[in-house]
Amino acid sequence: MKLCEGTTLNLLHLLTDQRHWKLRYSAAGVHLFDRSTGLNILLDEILVPASLYSRAPRQISIALTNRCDLACPHCYAPKSRDELPFDVITKWLAELDTHGTLGVGFGGGEPTLYPEFVRLCKHVVEKTHLAVSFTTHGHHIDSELAEQLRGFIHFVRVSVDGVGATYESIRRRPFTALLACLERVRTISRFGINVVINERTLPELDEIARVAADVGACELLLLPQVSVRGVPGIDAHTLQDLRRWVESYKGPLRLCINEASADGFPICDPLVEERGLLAYAHIDAKGVLKPCSYHETGVPIGEGGVLQAIQRLASEQRERNI
Numbered sequence: 001m002k003l004c005e006g007t008t009l010n011l012l013h014l015l016t017d018q019r020h021w022k023l024r025y026s027a028a029g030v031h032l033f034d035r036s037t038g039l040n041i042l043l044d045e046i047l048v049p050a051s052l053y054s055r056a057p058r059q060i061s062i063a064l065t066n067r068c069d070l071a072c073p074h075c076y077a078p079k080s081r082d083e084l085p086f087d088v089i090t091k092w093l094a095e096l097d098t099h100g101t102l103g104v105g106f107g108g109g110e111p112t113l114y115p116e117f118v119r120l121c122k123h124v125v126e127k128t129h130l131a132v133s134f135t136t137h138g139h140h141i142d143s144e145l146a147e148q149l150r151g152f153i154h155f156v157r158v159s160v161d162g163v164g165a166t167y168e169s170i171r172r173r174p175f176t177a178l179l180a181c182l183e184r185v186r187t188i189s190r191f192g193i194n195v196v197i198n199e200r201t202l203p204e205l206d207e208i209a210r211v212a213a214d215v216g217a218c219e220l221l222l223l224p225q226v227s228v229r230g231v232p233g234i235d236a237h238t239l240q241d242l243r244r245w246v247e248s249y250k251g252p253l254r255l256c257i258n259e260a261s262a263d264g265f266p267i268c269d270p271l272v273e274e275r276g277l278l279a280y281a282h283i284d285a286k287g288v289l290k291p292c293s294y295h296e297t298g299v300p301i302g303e304g305g306v307l308q309a310i311q312r313l314a315s316e317q318r319e320r321n322i
């Protein structure tokens, strides 16, 4: 029996309601997402009417606070005391959840310094269908915080640039303390390692990947250094060496790279129809919506909510022909 598309979508709704799948509709088809396992399924045989396309970005990142107790030389986060109010964040996330966003990534600054961090993660897991992740330097994750977060986090990203003395010269924290943190992080949820790639950290990638696999990470996110606020970006030679490293990597970790740096890398993107603001957007600690966290300008989120700000940003981008 051949079902019409409307019937197929209704059936999917019935099935997914019972199995905790979240649905997202786009020109690519119907995207099913299970936040507890991270499993994504794309039903690209289903032609979704344009009127049903999800209007929110697939993924949103939010800088909860600009506070951080480290001073990494490559840091792009403004050193200010800006912090987003709890009620405002939860209102935005409820709106994004309704309109098809699949996950939120909390960052900063250092998100574990946000005064209501645990309460916020619990709230999002209990009141929305969003997957919750956060990016951290890891040094505040003691046993108590790990215990409080367990069950309310779906993925953790820990920033590790270099090993041993290189790490310590960048982060000014003992590398052994980081390794102890990673042992606690693995008790919270699946986790990955983020590496800012520059001429200092690239030579240590083999060792970083080995340490990451040994402590139980499942992903290595490569972040070629971006030029921002006087910090130089990655040079062409190092970028070329990074491409060679990626092509020769045979280890167990899933390799990822940010969209802006993906050119020339062997990437797999099944959702090419969902690029730009449909794929990802960032909200900074002042409540300004931006295409990504490196952008210095964006659109303040007003009373009209996040989706209205996204439309304004999209129309500004069209005008500027971005």
Ligand code: SF4
Residues within 6 Å of the ligand: 068, 069, 070, 071, 072, 074, 075, 076, 077, 108, 109, 110, 137, 159
């Ligand atoms: S830990 Fe992150 S937010 Fe803090 S200074 Fe380093 S790069 Fe910036």
